[in-house]
């Protein structure tokens with residue numbers, strides 16, 4: 001990671017186009033923001049857009065703006081992100097998802113620094129540094145005809161590849177404590193230590209969602225568990241090697257309720273034992289039983 005940060009600072013000053021690759025949650029947007037913050041453009045706006053979340057028409061308008069009457073609902077002129085990011089940086093997340101016909105317009109603005117808003121006639125000139133991100137291999141998108149080769153070269157003047165968390169020796173533990181310290185400030189719970197078994201599970205896990213998932217797992221421990229020591233019972237089902245709960249929308253309250261019921265069942269209704277397993281006091285268990293209408 002240290003090597004990455006050195007490279008980052010150099011890249012920031014160079015003002016060139018950067019393509020950040022890496023699995024979801026590896027910190028691509030964070031890196032883009034850091035590059036902007038270290039660059040001479042830092043006082044100008046940083047704009048970000050996820051290209052996968054817009055329909056082709058809306059994405060064009062989002063990027064380049066539109067003039068009044070350009071399409072149904074375009075009741076007034078609207079600036080796009082290229083105009084709003086003037087003199088700053090525009091972050092194009094999931095850039096591989098930009099439809100082919102829009103790719104030409106993107107290439108033009110990057111080469112000639114001008115574009116025409118949707119429904120407009122006059123070209124607008126902008127000075128924008130483009131940083132983009134993708135979790136796909138752009139090379140393959142090009143080979144399969146979904147991405148313009150010329151644009152791919154334009155976008156990845158400097159490619160940065162963020163390795164998945166499972167390959168980043170030492171980072172899991174460092175980031176774990178980073179997030180614990182952050183959440184300790186919020187006063188929900190104060191975690192001062194972690195049991196060996198829990199840390200083993202954390203280190204053995206493969207983190208498919210990378211840093212984002214690690215952050216969520218720490219948050220989960222703050223909500224679900226209690227006391228100064230984080231134990232295995234505070235870990236997500238995935239981390240404990242259990243199949244994830246069937247209903248993906250199950251709220252934290254549901255998860256807590258299910259965990260209490262499971263603990264009580266395992267200890268044949270003995271509340272002291274269940275509380276001990278859950279790592280909470282008997283009074284807290286009583287309080288939670290009331291809250292969940294379990295008694």
Ligand SMILES: Nc1ncnc2c1ncn2[C@@H]1O[C@H](COP(=O)(O)OP(=O)(O)O)[C@@H](O)[C@H]1O
Pocket residue numbers: 022023024025026027028029030031133175178211212215
């Ligand atoms: N090195 C890091 N230190 C602290 N937080 C990080 C780090 N890398 C990623 N994060 C956090 O993880 C989450 C996912 O990062 P993000 O940049 O959105 O990933 P991506 O864009 O690759 O999906 C964000 O909340 C981000 O702040």
Ligand SMILES: [Mg+2]
Pocket residue numbers: 025028029093
């Ligand atoms: Mg992202």
